[in-house]
Amino acid sequence: MAIEAHTIEALIQEALPSAKVVIDDLAGDGNHYAATVIADEFKGLNRVKQHQMVYAALKGKMDGANGELHALALTTKAPE
Amino acid sequence: MTTATDTIKSDITSNDVVLFMKGTSQMPQCGFSSRIAGVLNYMGVEFKDVNVLADEGVRQGIKDFSDWPTIPQLYVKGEFVGGCDIVTEMTISGELDTLLEENGIAFSKDAADKIRESNG
Numbered sequence: 001m002a003i004e005a006h007t008i009e010a011l012i013q014e015a016l017p018s019a020k021v022v023i024d025d026l027a028g029d030g031n032h033y034a035a036t037v038i039a040d041e042f043k044g045l046n047r048v049k050q051h052q053m054v055y056a057a058l059k060g061k062m063d064g065a066n067g068e069l070h071a072l073a074l075t076t077k078a079p080e
Numbered sequence: 081m082t083t084a085t086d087t088i089k090s091d092i093t094s095n096d097v098v099l100f101m102k103g104t105s106q107m108p109q110c111g112f113s114s115r116i117a118g119v120l121n122y123m124g125v126e127f128k129d130v131n132v133l134a135d136e137g138v139r140q141g142i143k144d145f146s147d148w149p150t151i152p153q154l155y156v157k158g159e160f161v162g163g164c165d166i167v168t169e170m171t172i173s174g175e176l177d178t179l180l181e182e183n184g185i186a187f188s189k190d191a192a193d194k195i196r197e198s199n200g
Contacts, residue, residue: 051162062150
């Protein structure tokens with residue numbers, strides 16, 4: 001099952017309203033994406049916590065065999 | 081009865097560095113697992129590899145345990161460090177060196193520098 005880039009972006013944006021989200025479809029198959037997320041909400045949080053917030057925003061779409069999204073390479077940061 | 085969570089806790093407390101991965105250190109079965117195992121092997125870091133494909137309970141258990149949906153997952157001294165992206169970033173930035181140094185874990189600084197040179 002595949003997922004559209006704009007769906008990923010919308011889910012992240014919904015959970016993190018300040019976020020700037022850039023998505024790349026790495027393999028062109030709707031399954032392997034890279035996302036860069038820059039959000040005020042990340043301030044003061046370590047990378048694990050930042051990534052956990054993004055995963056939470058994706059609401060289970062990453063989950064194992066039933067997940068629509070096989071791989072999401074994530075880069076997260078707070079704005080400089 | 082030993083649960084998956086007990087196994088996970090025991091692994092991460094009795095080993096300084098643990099990589100939960102698909103496949104083994106010598107025979108990774110996923111590119112992301114392979115990348116971290118490759119970095120650790122190259123840097124000469126001694127670590128325990130846990131093949132989640134060999135145990136469905138651990139495969140799901142580690143995701144619940146660390147609240148992290150993907151494999152691989154790296155633990156140092158019982159603390160979750162991150163998955164493939166975070167560990168890669170930390171390798172390039174030198175933060176991984178610092179983390180290992182702070183925890184008294186042996187590794188080759190030269191090898192780490194070489195990784196950075198070829199990915200700088």
